[in-house]
Amino acid sequence: MKYVFIEKHQAEFSIKAMCRVLRVARSGWYVWHIRRCRINQRQQFRLVCDAAVRNAFAEAKQRYGAPRLAKELPEYNIKTISASCVVRHYGQKPAQSATVNTVCRYRKMC
Numbered sequence: 001m002k003y004v005f006i007e008k009h010q011a012e013f014s015i016k017a018m019c020r021v022l023r024v025a026r027s028g029w030y031v032w033h034i035r036r037c038r039i040n041q042r043q044q045f046r047l048v049c050d051a052a053v054r055n056a057f058a059e060a061k062q063r064y065g066a067p068r069l070a071k072e073l074p075e076y077n078i079k080t081i082s083a084s085c086v087v088r089h090y091g092q093k094p095a096q097s098a099t100v101n102t103v104c105r106y107r108k109m110c
Contacts, residue, residue, distance in 0.1 A: 002022045002024050003024070003028075006018045006022070006029055015029065049078055052073055052077075052078050053073070055076065056075075056076060057069060060072070
């Protein structure tokens, strides 16, 4: 919370003064600020997996399920992903309208 406050108000006050008032090490703030801007290895792997799952799903004409897509992913150079993780990488599908098909016995009333 203190680091976020410093980041929001760095245009108004000096970082050195805010760190002293908030009793935060200035080096700690700089480390946090640099780390916040980077993408770590896990996030980078997830972005690659998301793109591969989307591509495989699109190439399969959106017909493959998670188990079948998990078997297809080694073709995209992704070897360590389970079917349950594939489901997470699908993303949200567009909503489809629900249509009600009823059979009416009495045609004159419908």
